[in-house]
Amino acid sequence: MRRVAVVGGGITGLAASLRLLASGEEVNISLYEASDRLGGRVQTLRIPELGVTVEAGPDSMLARKPAALRLIEELGMGDEVVSTRPEATKTYIVRGSELCPLPKGYLGIPHDPSCVHPPLLSEVGLRRALEEERLPFDVPEGDMALGAFLRARLGEEWVRFIGEPLLAGIYAGDVERLSLYATWPSLVDLARQHGSLVAASRALARSTRQAPQASGRSAFVTVQGGLASLTDRMEARIRESGRAEIHTRSRVTALTRRGHTYEVHVETDAGERFEERVDGVILAVPPHVARDALRSLVAMPAVDTFYQSTATVVMVYPRDAFGAELEEASGFLVPRPEGLTITATTWMSSKWPHVAPDSLAVIRAYVGRRGQDDALLLPDDVIAARAADEVGRLTGARGKPLWVRVTRFSEAMPNYGVGHLARVDEAEAALRTACPAVAVAGAGWLGVGLPDCVEQGERAAMRVLAALHA
Numbered sequence: 001m002r003r004v005a006v007v008g009g010g011i012t013g014l015a016a017s018l019r020l021l022a023s024g025e026e027v028n029i030s031l032y033e034a035s036d037r038l039g040g041r042v043q044t045l046r047i048p049e050l051g052v053t054v055e056a057g058p059d060s061m062l063a064r065k066p067a068a069l070r071l072i073e074e075l076g077m078g079d080e081v082v083s084t085r086p087e088a089t090k091t092y093i094v095r096g097s098e099l100c101p102l103p104k105g106y107l108g109i110p111h112d113p114s115c116v117h118p119p120l121l122s123e124v125g126l127r128r129a130l131e132e133e134r135l136p137f138d139v140p141e142g143d144m145a146l147g148a149f150l151r152a153r154l155g156e157e158w159v160r161f162i163g164e165p166l167l168a169g170i171y172a173g174d175v176e177r178l179s180l181y182a183t184w185p186s187l188v189d190l191a192r193q194h195g196s197l198v199a200a201s202r203a204l205a206r207s208t209r210q211a212p213q214a215s216g217r218s219a220f221v222t223v224q225g226g227l228a229s230l231t232d233r234m235e236a237r238i239r240e241s242g243r244a245e246i247h248t249r250s251r252v253t254a255l256t257r258r259g260h261t262y263e264v265h266v267e268t269d270a271g272e273r274f275e276e277r278v279d280g281v282i283l284a285v286p287p288h289v290a291r292d293a294l295r296s297l298v299a300m301p302a303v304d305t306f307y308q309s310t311a312t313v314v315m316v317y318p319r320d321a322f323g324a325e326l327e328e329a330s331g332f333l334v335p336r337p338e339g340l341t342i343t344a345t346t347w348m349s350s351k352w353p354h355v356a357p358d359s360l361a362v363i364r365a366y367v368g369r370r371g372q373d374d375a376l377l378l379p380d381d382v383i384a385a386r387a388a389d390e391v392g393r394l395t396g397a398r399g400k401p402l403w404v405r406v407t408r409f410s411e412a413m414p415n416y417g418v419g420h421l422a423r424v425d426e427a428e429a430a431l432r433t434a435c436p437a438v439a440v441a442g443a444g445w446l447g448v449g450l451p452d453c454v455e456q457g458e459r460a461a462m463r464v465l466a467a468l469h470a
């Protein structure tokens with residue numbers, strides 16, 4: 001019987017573990033997780049006294065990327081998949097303390113003069129964005145900053161007030177430092193296909209109006225009991241296999257080689273140190289952690305993924321604190337120049353049917369993005385008070401939240417810099433040559449979304465199994 005160590009118990013490491021165990025190969029696993037629980041960034045808050053189930057961490061999965069939904073089906077949770085409420089379609093952007101609707105179309109890219117009104121974009125800013133349709137489109141040869149690409153196409157005002165909060169916001173990132181090809185390659189593909197981003201936005205607006213999703217599901221989905229019920233089920237399956245040892249509070253500090261096998265060096269929270277001999281290893285941890293653990297085996301080129309800290313603030317209000325328009329809103333984004341503490345909100349109870357009883361409204365705010373994260377130095381109660389105050393002023397909420405929770409995610413959001421994909425290729429090539437039965441995977445490498453993480457974990461498992469056969 002072979003043994004594979006999986007390092008990191010986030011969704012990537014859990015998906016890798018399940019794939020190893022389901023492969024039909026004679027393989028046992030040892031799963032090492034530095035913290036006291038599995039699931040990593042996935043954290044669901046359950047407030048039984050209010051009947052609320054809400055995410056502190058990731059809140060949805062992109063249904064178009066199949067890996068996560070396939071996993072959910074395999075775990076027998078297909079009946080628990082929840083779609084977003086169809087009526088919660090409006091996203092707003094704050095401009096000058098006003099909530100302005102995000103232009104209809106693809107990613108807030110305007111496609112006709114009636115799409116956007118001041119104050120969101122000035123007439124000059126809108127005209128400049130629409131001119132993009134007449135610009136020649138040359139596919140950028142090498143990688144470049146997302147901000148530079150968007151500015152050249154759609155102009156400065158669109159980037160500052162729509163593009164950055166929307167496209168960099170997902171990464172809590174800075175649009176000037178994110179890689180175009182590692183974060184939004186679809187922009188290049190669409191512009192190539194339609195000749196311009198404006199034409200692509202128009203075509204997509206038309207096609208989504210005409211064709212509802214064939215699956216009957218919304219573009220983003222989750223599961224009824226919250227995403228922690230998914231990672232809990234993954235953990236349960238791993239334990240039920242009888243072929244896994246799970247070590248929490250156990251940090252892997254190094255890998256060394258012993259003949260054809262590897263030794264995993266572990267340090268526990270209690271200060272105990274030990275080594276385990278294994279045949280293969282999956283490092284489902286950030287690139288700098290993997291590189292450090294591998295330092296005596298391979299001089300792996302640095303991938304240099306920057307990790308931004310962030311926090312979420314979940315606020316539960318009486319439903320009647322807000323007007324009827326709440327039902328139709330999925331949230332709002334805050335452009336950097338607005339200078340607020342919060343960077344965005346998701347209106348969880350409007351977006352999802354399962355989050356709260358009708359008598360309550362649950363709003364989640366985000367705090368901290370690259371270059372604008374001073375607020376994270378403040379104590380929880382001050383962050384919570386600022387978030388509630390800003391949400392109150394922007395939405396006209398009557399009264400204060402009944403319940404508030406700040407959850408901090410230290411160095412949580414990977415920001416892929418320009419040239420990221422080439423660096424990952426180089427690092428993986430060096431690893432394949434030096435240590436064929438060691439694979440890397442996870443949010444810091446090739447995609448931060450949950451489906452990307454599941455897919456990477458599964459692919460890493462297959463790669464290690466193939467190396468064990470070679």
Ligand SMILES: Cc1cc2nc3c(=O)[nH]c(=O)nc-3n(C[C@H](O)[C@H](O)[C@H](O)COP(=O)(O)OP(=O)(O)OC[C@H]3O[C@@H](n4cnc5c(N)ncnc54)[C@H](O)[C@@H]3O)c2cc1C
Nearest residue numbers: 008010011012034040041058059060252442443448449450
């Ligand atoms: C606030 C927030 C909102 C998000 N929203 C969404 C969303 O709506 N949809 C979406 O698809 N994605 C979202 N994401 C992104 C997504 O949650 C993450 O990209 C994904 O969960 C990362 O999974 P992972 O397993 O790669 O990494 P992690 O979840 O970070 O897991 C890595 C694990 O490795 C452990 N570890 C690290 N070093 C060691 C070591 N040396 N030894 C042992 N263990 C170690 C860590 O403790 C951690 O548990 C969000 C993220 C955040 C923070």
